[in-house]
Structures are given as structure tokens and as C-alpha cells.
Amino acid sequence: xAENTLTITDNRTNKTYTVPVENGTIRAMDLRQxxxxxEDFGLMTYDPAFLNTASCKSSITFIDGDKGILRYRGxxxxxxxxxxxxxxxxxxxxxxxxxxxxxxxxxVYDITHxxxxxxxxxxxxxxxxxxxxxxxxxxxxIAALSSVYPEAKNVHDAANRMHQIVRLxxxxxxxxAMSYRHNVGFPYVYPDNDLSYTENFMNMLWKMVEPKYAxxxxxxxxxxxxxxxxxxxxxxxxxxxxxxVGSSQTDPYLAVASAASALAGPLHGGANEEVLKMLDEIGSxxxxxxxxxxxxxxxxxxxxxxxxxxxxxxxxxxxxxxxxEQVFQVTGRNPKLDIxxxxxxxxxxxxxxxxxxxxxxxxxxxxxxxxxxxxxPEMFTVLFAIPRTAxxxxxxxxxxxxxxxxxxxxxxxYTGHDxxxxxxxxxxxxxxx
Ligand code: SDX
Numbered sequence: 001x002a003e004n005t006l007t008i009t010d011n012r013t014n015k016t017y018t019v020p021v022e023n024g025t026i027r028a029m030d031l032r033q034x035x036x037x038x039e040d041f042g043l044m045t046y047d048p049a050f051l052n053t054a055s056c057k058s059s060i061t062f063i064d065g066d067k068g069i070l071r072y073r074g075x076x077x078x079x080x081x082x083x084x085x086x087x088x089x090x091x092x093x094x095x096x097x098x099x100x101x102x103x104x105x106x107x108v109y110d111i112t113h114x115x116x117x118x119x120x121x122x123x124x125x126x127x128x129x130x131x132x133x134x135x136x137x138x139x140x141x142i143a144a145l146s147s148v149y150p151e152a153k154n155v156h157d158a159a160n161r162m163h164q165i166v167r168l169x170x171x172x173x174x175x176x177a178m179s180y181r182h183n184v185g186f187p188y189v190y191p192d193n194d195l196s197y198t199e200n201f202m203n204m205l206w207k208m209v210e211p212k213y214a215x216x217x218x219x220x221x222x223x224x225x226x227x228x229x230x231x232x233x234x235x236x237x238x239x240x241x242x243x244x245v246g247s248s249q250t251d252p253y254l255a256v257a258s259a260a261s262a263l264a265g266p267l268h269g270g271a272n273e274e275v276l277k278m279l280d281e282i283g284s285x286x287x288x289x290x291x292x293x294x295x296x297x298x299x300x301x302x303x304x305x306x307x308x309x310x311x312x313x314x315x316x317x318x319x320x321x322x323x324x325e326q327v328f329q330v331t332g333r334n335p336k337l338d339i340x341x342x343x344x345x346x347x348x349x350x351x352x353x354x355x356x357x358x359x360x361x362x363x364x365x366x367x368x369x370x371x372x373x374x375x376x377p378e379m380f381t382v383l384f385a386i387p388r389t390a391x392x393x394x395x396x397x398x399x400x401x402x403x404x405x406x407x408x409x410x411x412x413x414y415t416g417h418d419x420x421x422x423x424x425x426x427x428x429x430x431x432x433x
Contacts, residue, residue, distance in 0.1 A: 012036050025054055046413055051308075054235075056243065056405065060093055060394050061234040065309035070316065072232060073097070081319050086227035087111060087197050090169055090390035093232050094397065108197070114170030115191035115200065117178070118148045125182050134179035134382045135264045141175045142168070143257035152251035155400055164252045165393045172389045173197070176382045177204030183378070189213075198224040201386070206374070218330045219373055222323050226366060229316040230384050232391025233362075234309075238262040238269065242392040243399045244408040252396060259392045260385045266303070269388070271363035272380040274303040276371060279336045279343075288342045296352040304364030305347060311357035317364055324369040334372040340365065 004021045019030040032042035047053040062071045070077040073092050080089055084098075091099045091107050099107055124144050128137050145167075146152065152164045174191060181188050181204075189204045192213065199220050203213035233239070242259035246252070263269035282291045295302045307314060328334065344360055347353040370380050399405050 008034065010034050010036075023054075023057070028053075044411055044413075050240070055240065055408075056235065056399065056402065058234060058395065058398055059096070060398060061232045061391075063234055063309050065307070065311050068310060068312035068315050070233070077229065077315055078319060081225050081228050081323075084228060085196070086224050086231065086387060086390075089228045089231050090387075093390055093394040094165065110166050111170045111197060112191075112193050112200075114167045115174050115193075117171055117174050118145075120148070121145075121175070121178070122188065125178050125188075128182060130183060130185060132179075132183070134176070134183060134378050135260070135270075135385070137179040137182065138172075138175055138382050138385060139257050139260045139264070141179070142172070142253055142260065145171070146251050146253035146257075149251075149253065152253060153249075155246075155249050155251065161252070161397065161400070165397070168252060168256060168393060169390055172386045173201035174204060176379075176386055177201060179382060180205055180376075180379055183376075196220070196224075198227065216330060218326055222327045222369065223373065225319065225323050226369070226383070227387035229319060229362065230366075230387040232388070232394060235395075236268065237265070238388065239392055239395050242396050246396045246399055247405060247408040249400075249407075252393065255396055256389055256392055259388075263385055263388065264381055269363075269381045269384040271303050271361070272367040272370070272384060273377045275340075275363055275367045276336070276377045276380070278303045279339050279368070282339050282343070285339055285342045288339060288346055292343065292346050292350065296350070302343065302347060302353075302358070304360055304367070305353070306356070306358040307361045310359060310361065313359045314361040316362040317360045320362065320365040320369060324365055324372070327369055327372050331372040331374075334368050336368050336371070340368055 005018045006021050006026055008017045008019065009015070010017070013036055015034075017034055019026050028045045031045065034043040035041075045053065060073065062074070063069065072080060072089060073096055075092070075098070080092075084092075087108055088099060088104055090111075091104065121141060121144070124141060125137065128140075149164060149167065151160055154160045178188050186208075189207045191200050192203050193200075195203055195213070195215065199213075199215035202215045202220060202223070207213040235243075238259040241262040242255050245258040246255040266274045278291075282288055291300075292302070294300050324334075324337065328337070344364070347358065347360075353359075366384075367377065367380050370383055371377065375383065
């Protein structure tokens, strides 16, 4: 019997089937031959929330959740955080290799010269209430760019695709900054091409009346590291949305808007904002234990804890914790850090969390750091979406160029009524639904 196969005996029919095992998986379609008779559709797999289903092959990001390993195109996240810049990492994710000096210079030039937004974006932004959540503005404005670049629909034209990718990576900081400035009622700040990607983002956020914005170097570097850490994370919820929506061959602006919408959820990228609310609710170190008790009783979740893949410490959380200390040397220590450290200490010792392998994830410390940098909690998920746009676009491009991929259309297990007779309204009785 060939070694890379699985032999399945269907006890309903006593028939035996042999299916190939490839990359630790069997193809779900190989199960369709398993039938109880000619009328039988054949076996499917049932996997709510895709806990154990690979939806694609990818060479972009590798995660070993048990060992706490994260690599972009084979490079450990710790090495990239220490030696690279976000734009260099975005190039790596998209093209598969670290750029040469010449390639990086051209890449930075291209992105830098696509940070401007069409002036109509201002009118669009003005339509939002001042209190509008920045993620709502971010998602809507990215979707609106679909109307500015109708040629983006030509998703199979590689040059056109790359042009849109460069536009999106260049413009997401501008949209994010405009959302913030709209929230606080400040005039928008135009990009400054003399500045790096991250320094320019800070410029568009925080420049006031000074002639030239000067970014605080430690803050700029810390933010760039945060962008590197958040750039991609294989098939997470928002990337799955990007791939699924993109599989209909819609344009990348609408696909990124759908991915950012998924990221906004409190169980995903919205968790960093929820962590700050949680730490505010706890209020002080001595109240941490009571809060942990409520989590153990199942009444609440510890935001920033747990992960579908990491059953060990999220390697990004370690780097963020280190980077936060660098920021606090400039900004002063965020008092919420003491509550977070106490929460982590208790949770890492407590059987409830140890048994469930719940460790701090990327969102646990990032919010404390963002707040110390001067960001409001409402901006935290936008700060996640900016770098993740490069990851979403890398995954989108890989999906489009994968000959095995086609429009995503899962099946279901139908549990509803069998065929029923229509009941005229006068004969219907109220049913409690
Ligand atoms: C991100 O997928 C990615 O890669 C995402 C991400 C990325 O880079 O894209 O890493 C970014 O989204 C990080 C996660 C941010 N979310 C949060 O911090 C929200 C709090 N965490 C949980 O909601 C939860 O841990 C998830 C959503 C992250 C993971 O959920 P799972 O894998 O579906 O796990 P589960 O809900 O089935 O939990 C298993 C058990 C349950 O207890 P029992 O039913 O077995 O008794 O652990 C418990 C859960 O109740 N549990 C928690 C908990 N997370 C899980 N209990 C308390 N606090 C928590 N945070």
C-alpha cells in the first residue's frame, strides 16, 4: 500500500477507499466518491469556522502555533523586526524576496508617490459625523476609491494589479490620518515626500502649524516595528475574507474594504481597542483577580488573550512588550502597563488559562503602546489595518495567480424544513420564532 495514502472503510457499505495524503491533508473532493448508492451526493467534510480546513496553499507566512514561530517568506519575525523596515517587509510579502538596495529605493519611491488622495476624498470624508469611528471611515473610504480607479477591475492584468497594490499601500496611511483629523476637527495634512512611510503617517496625523514635521525617532521606529509585526498572519479571519471576496474577481479596493470590515470585529483586530477598555474597567492592579475570576466563570473574555493558532506565547506580543519599553522611555510609562503585567502574571499561572493554552496575543500590549504614543483607542484597529493591507494584498495576489483557486462557494449541511405547502395569510397562526 503506498505510504502517503489514507484507507477509509465505509461501514455503511463495507466498501474501502484509498485517498492520497498530500501536505498532511486529504482533498475534500476525494471524499465525494464515498456513497451509499447512486443517488447519494457523496461525503463532504463539515468544519464550522474552518477549525481544521486548509482553504489554500500559500508560501507567504508560516506559523507554528505550538512553538510560537512566525516567519514571513521564511524570515523569522524577530529578525525582520530588528533589521527591516515595514516597506521592505511589504516588498518581501508581495514579491517573495528581500529587495536589493536598488529595488527597495524604487519601491519606496513608488509608494511615496502614491500617498496623495483624490481631492474628492475630502468631500467624502466630510460626510461622516465628527464622532464617526475611524474604522468605519477607513473601510468606507477605501471602498470609495473603487469609484476613482475603475481600471482596478482588471485583476488579471499583472501591471494594473501592481499599480493598484502600490496605490493602496501608499494611501492607507493617508486615509487613516484623514479619519483621525476629521475626528478631532483639525485640517487635513498633505503627505511630505521627504519623510519615510511611517514618519509621513505621523506627519499627516500630528503636524500642526510648524513648517516641517519632525517625527520623534524612537516613536517612528517603534511604529514601524508594529507595522512589521501586523503585516500578515496567514489565513486569519480578515485574510480569509480578502481571499473569499477577491475570488469573485471584484476589484482590490472593495476586497480590502471587506477584509478591513472583518478586522474591525472585537474578536479579531478590534481586540486591541477592547484591551484598553478592559484595563480601564479593571482600574487597578488589586482588582485584576476579580476580573480574572469573571473570565474563568465564562462571563467575559480576557481581551488580548488566546489565539486560534498560537497555543504558546504569540511571538509578536514578546516583541511589542520589548518595544513598548523603548516607547515609554520617551513618553513616560503608561500606568495601564502595570495592570496588564499583573493580569498576564495571574493568567499565566492559573489552571483555567494554562489548560486552554491562553497566552497574550498581538493585541494585548499593542494598545498600551499605541496609547502611550498618543493614539486614541478608536484608532488602534486602523493602525492594525494599515500594515495588514500589504498582507491582504499579498494573499489576494497569490489567490488570483493560483491555478487551483476559483470563486469561493462553500457547501452546507441543510437542517431546515422539507418541502411544505404554502399557507394563505388568513390561515396562518402566530409562531413564536
Ligand atoms: C487577532 O487568526 C489570527 O491570526 C488573528 C490575528 C492576526 O494577526 O490576524 O492574530 C489577530 O485577531 C488576535 C486575537 C485577538 N482577539 C482577542 O484577543 C479576543 C479574545 N480572544 C478570544 O476571543 C479567542 O481567544 C480567539 C477569538 C482569539 C480565539 O478563539 P478560538 O480559537 O475560537 O477559541 P475558543 O473561543 O474556542 O476558546 C477555547 C476556550 C473556550 O473555553 P471552553 O469553551 O473550552 O470552556 O478558551 C476560552 C473559551 O471560552 N477562551 C477564553 C479566551 N479565549 C478563549 N477565555 C477567556 N478569555 C479569552 N480571551
